[in-house]
Amino acid sequence: MKKTVIAIALATLSVVLAFGSTLVIKGSNTVYPVAQLWAEAFKALKPGVEISIEGAGSSTGIKALFNGQTDIANSSRWIKPSEIEQMNRDGKYFVPYIVAYDGIAIIVNRSLAIDNITLQQLYDIYSGKVTTWNQIDSSLPRVRIVPFSRDNASGTFEYFIEHVMKGDKLAPQVQQLASTRAEVEQVVQNNYAIGYIGMGYITGEVKALTVEGVEPTVANVNAGTYPVSRPLFMFVNATNGLPTGVVADFLRYALSPEGQAAVLTVGYVNAYGTK
Amino acid sequence: MRRKRVELSAKVLVTFAALLTSIIVFGIFYFLISDGVRVFGRVSPKDFLFSARWYPTYEDAEFGILALLAGTLSVTGLTLVIAIPLGFVCAIFLAEFSGRKSHDAIKYIFELMAGIPSVVLGSFGLKYVSRWLMEHFPLHVWTGLNVMNASLMLSILAMPYFVTLVEDALRAVPRDQKEASLALGANMTGTIFRILLPQARSGILNAIILGTNRVIGETMVVLMVAGGATMVPSTIFDPVRPLTSAIAGEMGEVELGSTHYFALFMIGVVLLAISTVFTLIAMKLKRSKGK
Numbered sequence: 404m405k406k407t408v409i410a411i412a413l414a415t416l417s418v419v420l421a422f423g424s425t426l427v428i429k430g431s432n433t434v435y436p437v438a439q440l441w442a443e444a445f446k447a448l449k450p451g452v453e454i455s456i457e458g459a460g461s462s463t464g465i466k467a468l469f470n471g472q473t474d475i476a477n478s479s480r481w482i483k484p485s486e487i488e489q490m491n492r493d494g495k496y497f498v499p500y501i502v503a504y505d506g507i508a509i510i511v512n513r514s515l516a517i518d519n520i521t522l523q524q525l526y527d528i529y530s531g532k533v534t535t536w537n538q539i540d541s542s543l544p545r546v547r548i549v550p551f552s553r554d555n556a557s558g559t560f561e562y563f564i565e566h567v568m569k570g571d572k573l574a575p576q577v578q579q580l581a582s583t584r585a586e587v588e589q590v591v592q593n594n595y596a597i598g599y600i601g602m603g604y605i606t607g608e609v610k611a612l613t614v615e616g617v618e619p620t621v622a623n624v625n626a627g628t629y630p631v632s633r634p635l636f637m638f639v640n641a642t643n644g645l646p647t648g649v650v651a652d653f654l655r656y657a658l659s660p661e662g663q664a665a666v667l668t669v670g671y672v673n674a675y676g677t678k
Numbered sequence: 679m680r681r682k683r684v685e686l687s688a689k690v691l692v693t694f695a696a697l698l699t700s701i702i703v704f705g706i707f708y709f710l711i712s713d714g715v716r717v718f719g720r721v722s723p724k725d726f727l728f729s730a731r732w733y734p735t736y737e738d739a740e741f742g743i744l745a746l747l748a749g750t751l752s753v754t755g756l757t758l759v760i761a762i763p764l765g766f767v768c769a770i771f772l773a774e775f776s777g778r779k780s781h782d783a784i785k786y787i788f789e790l791m792a793g794i795p796s797v798v799l800g801s802f803g804l805k806y807v808s809r810w811l812m813e814h815f816p817l818h819v820w821t822g823l824n825v826m827n828a829s830l831m832l833s834i835l836a837m838p839y840f841v842t843l844v845e846d847a848l849r850a851v852p853r854d855q856k857e858a859s860l861a862l863g864a865n866m867t868g869t870i871f872r873i874l875l876p877q878a879r880s881g882i883l884n885a886i887i888l889g890t891n892r893v894i895g896e897t898m899v900v901l902m903v904a905g906g907a908t909m910v911p912s913t914i915f916d917p918v919r920p921l922t923s924a925i926a927g928e929m930g931e932v933e934l935g936s937t938h939y940f941a942l943f944m945i946g947v948v949l950l951a952i953s954t955v956f957t958l959i960a961m962k963l964k965r966s967k968g969k
Contacts, residue, residue, distance in 0.1 A: 459933070460933075547820050549820055549821050554906060554927045554928065555734065555735040555927075555928060556927060556928050556932075560735075561735070564735075564736070570736065570737055572733050572736055575730070575731075575745065575907060575908050575909035576907050576909050576916075576917070577907060578821060578823060578905050578906045578907045578917050579906040579907070579908075579919070579927070580823075580906050581901055581902065581906070581923075581926075581927050585804055585902065588804055588805060589804075589808070589821070589822065589823065592808060592809045592812060592822055593812060593821060593822060595820070596821075
C-alpha cells in the first residue's frame with residue numbers, strides 16, 4: 404500500500420518535472436496576436452507548460468532578452484546597431500527566426516478607376532499635400548480624396564507611419580477608425596475613399612491597389628517584391644547554442660504547417676508552407 | 679432596547695455606505711487629477727488647451743486638445759439642436775394632448791429606445807446612416823462618418839431621457855393655473871406657451887442640462903461614427919474626434935507613465951470639469967426653483 408502511494412507520488416513528480424516548464428515571450432505588439440494563438444494551441448498540445456506573453460513593443464522584448472527576463476523576444480523590426488554593439492560588449496549572440504510577414508494592402512472603392520499607386524502618392528495623400536483624385540491621375544474626377552487610417556493604438560498604423568510616412572504626421576482630415584472592419588465598410592460605401600489594412604482583411608467588396616506595380620499577394624510578400632511588407636521575427640538567445648527544450652518545441656510549432664496556417668487567420672502572411 | 683439597537687446599527691450602516699460612496703467619488707477625482715496634472719510638466723497648459731494638433735505617438739509628439747474639444751462641442755451642440763425641439767413636441771403632446779392609450783404606447787416606444795445599447799446604435803450609424811447621408815446629400819457629405827451622423831445617433835440616445843424629464847416638469851405645474859387660463863378664455867396654444875412652459879422653466883432647463891451631460895459623456899457612439907479625424911470642423915458634415923473617443927481609442931495601448939498617458943488623464947479631467955460645471959448649474963437652478 405505504502406509502496407503504491409510512493410510510486411504514484413514519484414510518477415506525478417517526474418511528470419511535473421518533465422512537462423511543468425514555463426515559457427516567457429515578450430516584445431512586439433504586432434507579433435502579439437499570432438504569438439497568442441500559437442501559445443493557446445501549444446498549451447493544448449503540451450498541458451503543463453505555462454506561457455506568459457507580453458506585447459509592449461519590439462525594443463522592450465530585446466531589452467528583456469539581454470536581461471534574461473524572456474525566452475523569446477518578438478520583434479517587428481531587425482536588430483538595431485546599438486543592440487549589436489551591446490551584444491558584442493556582453494558577449495551574447497541572438498538569432499532571429501522569421502515567423503511571418505506583415506503585408507499592408509491599400510484599398511479603394513471598386514468603382515474608382517485606379518489600379519496602382521506609388522509610395523510617393525500615398526505619402527502625398529496622407530500628409531495632405533494632395534487632396535483631390537485628379538491630382539493623382541488626370542483621368543480621375545476632381546473630387547476630394549477621403550483618406551482612412553487605423554487609430555494610433557494599432558500596429559498597422561505604426562508601420563504605416565514609419566514606412567510610408569517616414570515618421571511624418573498624418574493630415575488632420577485623415578479619419579482614424581477604431582477597427583479594420585469599420586475602415587473596409589467606409590471604403591465600400593464611399594466612392595472616393597482610400598484606406599490601408601492588413602492583407603489578411605482584403606475582401607471582394609473593395610479593390611486592393613498594386614503598390615509600385617506589385618500586387619499584394621502572399622507570393623509577392625514572400626518574394627519580398629511587395630513594397631509595404633515586412634518580416635516579423637522571434638529572437639532567441641543562442642550564446643550557448645541553439646534553443647532546446649520547450650523554446651525549441653514552441654518555435655517548431657510556430658513554423659509548422661499548422662502554426663503557419665494560424666498566421667493567416669490574424670491577417671498576416673505565412674513565412675513557410677501551410678500544408 | 680432591541681429596537682434601539684437595530685436602529686443604531688441601521689444608522690451606522692447607512693452612514694458607512696454614504697461615506698464609502700463619497701470616498702470613492704473623491705478618490706476617483708483625486709487619482710484622475712493627480713495623474714492628469716503631470717502632463718503639464720512636459721506640455722505647457724497653453725499648448726494643451728489651445729493647440730489643435732493632437733499627434734501623441736510620433737517622434738516629435740504634440741498634445742493639443744483643441745480639435746478634440748471642438749469635436750465634443752460640435753457633436754453635443756448639434757445633438758441638442760436636433761433633440762430639444764423634437765423632445766419638446768413629444769413631451770408637450772404626452773403631457774397635454776395624448777389620450778391614455780396613445781400616451782402609454784408612446785411611452786413604451788421611448789422605453790424601448792432608451793434600452794438600445796450604444797454599440798448597437800454605433801453599428802447602425804456605421805452601416806446605414808453613413809450610407810444614407812452620402813446618398814442624400816452628395817454635394818455636402820464627403821464622408822459618411824461625421825458630426826451629423828454622430829448627432830443623429832446621440833439624439834436617439836438622449837430623446838427618451840429628455841422627453842421623460844420635460845414631461846415630468848410640465849406635469850408638475852399646478853393644475854389650477856392651467857385651468858384658470860383656460861377658464862379665462864385662452865386657447866390651448868396660448869396656455870402652453872404663456873403658462874405651462876414659463877412655469878416649468880427650471881425643470882426644463884434641468885432636463886436640458888442633464889441631457890447635455892449624458893451626451894458629452896457618451897463614448898461608444900462617437901468612437902464609431904464621429905469620423906475620428908483630429909480636425910476642427912467647419913461644417914456639420916466634417917469628421918471629428920471627440921474627447922471621449924480619444925480616451926477610449928488610445929488608452930488601451932498607451933505606455934504607462936508616458937506623456938501620452940498623462941495627457942489622456944488630463945482629457946478625463948477636462949470632461950469631468952465640463953460635467954461638474956453643468957451639474958452645479960443644474961443644482962443652482964433647482965435651488966432657485968424652491969424660492
